[in-house]
Amino acid sequence: MLLIRKEELKDYNDVYNVIKDAFLSAEHSDGNEHDLVNVLRQSKSFIPELSLVAEIDGKIVGHILFTKASVGKDTVLALAPLSVLPKFQKKGIGSALVSEGHNIAKKLGYSYSVVLGSEKYYPKFGYIPAVNLGINTPVGVPEINFMAVKLNENAAPIKGNMVYAKEFGI
Numbered sequence: 001m002l003l004i005r006k007e008e009l010k011d012y013n014d015v016y017n018v019i020k021d022a023f024l025s026a027e028h029s030d031g032n033e034h035d036l037v038n039v040l041r042q043s044k045s046f047i048p049e050l051s052l053v054a055e056i057d058g059k060i061v062g063h064i065l066f067t068k069a070s071v072g073k074d075t076v077l078a079l080a081p082l083s084v085l086p087k088f089q090k091k092g093i094g095s096a097l098v099s100e101g102h103n104i105a106k107k108l109g110y111s112y113s114v115v116l117g118s119e120k121y122y123p124k125f126g127y128i129p130a131v132n133l134g135i136n137t138p139v140g141v142p143e144i145n146f147m148a149v150k151l152n153e154n155a156a157p158i159k160g161n162m163v164y165a166k167e168f169g170i
Helices: 009-024 033-041 093-107
Strands: 002-006 047-056 060-072 072-086 112-116 146-150 159-162
Touching: 002 093, 009 033, 009 047, 009 060, 009 072, 033 047, 033 060, 033 072, 033 112, 047 072, 047 093, 060 093, 072 093, 072 159, 093 112
Parallel strands: 072 112
Antiparallel strands: 002 047, 047 060, 060 072, 060 159, 112 146
16 A cells, blocks of 8 residues: 655655655656755755655655746745655556645645646646746746746746755756
8 A cells, every 4th residue: 555654864764765766767857856855855945745765655755846836926835756666666656655745735725836847747747837927937948847836826927037945956
């Protein structure tokens, strides 16, 4: 049975390995996603409630992290990374992590989530080109892969450049 829960300190080593293994064969990867998560956990952008793990029979098989970012004067979320062990991919685990992350983010009062990812995967969660929501695409990033979703339908419009946590190096 699949369980999605908040990441705990005792999970850090398992999560590190899940992320590393998940991105070994990823189409888009810089090979440092596992190290980035370790650094983000120490940053002021880290939101413990939005670092989630997916467990099956007590084994961590997936992880998702949302951190604070900004667009103009507004705080938004950056979804990065989403990781599922290769042998557990294409079984709905990533979808469960994204959906639960969005639900928690809404409860915490966040209105937008931004992702740099697959244009084939993220639209099923409502992600559209970020520029359509007023968020400028960073230089050098393909517009089709820079997407955002409005988590709160009543959210005020936003406009400006996306500013990631400095740990991203973007």
